[in-house]
Amino acid sequence: MSGLPLLPLLHVLLATMVVMAIGWEIQRRTRNAGIVDVLWAAAMGGAAIYYSTVGVGCNLPRLLVAMLGGVWAARLSLFLLWRVLHEEEDGRYRYLRRHWNDSQPRFFAFFMGQALFTALFSVPFLVASSKPHNPVDVWVVLGVLVWAGSLAGESIADRQLARFRSNPENRGKTCRAGLWRYSRHPNYFFEWLHWFAWVFLSIGSEVWWLALLGPLLMGASLVWVTGIPFAEAQSLRSRGEDYRRYQEETSMFFPWFPKERDS
Incomplete structure (x- = not known):
């Protein structure tokens, strides 16, 4: 594809397949499939750093x-x-374990699927690192602001939920604190x-539109598959x-004011 080197994408896919195979073995020994999420996030970071070193773009976009x-x-x-490390296996994975009768071939296929998703989700990083120009324009500023705001929002939501779950008195209850009052899934x-x-940070690359894979995927x-x-x-x-x-009162995804419920 013109403007986008595909060999680094293949390298990320192959490396992540190896990482996920190790993760599958960890899952098999610990009976905790949540390790797949940890490895997915870590592999995404590894992909970003790798693309920044082999990218064909200028220094600033690769550094970002x-x-x-x-x-x-x-x-x-x-x-x-x-x-x-500190909680039992996530309920979603416990359900899959029961539903699949703890089928390890199915779990292995699931882990390999996450390797493929890593490669697909890393495309925006590869696109951004291919930008041929360095200027700090409005798109770069907007991209950094969106990145900072979304990272702060997700961190706050995660901390609020963790604090709620750490209180034994809240067992069996639904978190409605902070951002969770306005969305059932603010994280x-x-x-x-x-x-x-990454869409904003990719503008300037001739294939910037490929960065739309990130928000679309x-x-x-x-909304519709695993989340x-x-x-x-x-x-x-x-x-x-x-x-x-909580479902009746609170927006599913986009933050909004909760509905008043008739008593």
């Missing part, structure tokens, strides 16, 4: 890819790692918003009527 992609991935992977919303930063994944549908189903299983009320 390494710094912004690396910081985003480090925060997310460390947060997820803490959960994997997912800000994660999706983060990918628009993440939005589809979160919200699995999380909501697990929340209904674990919190029942309390979560149904």
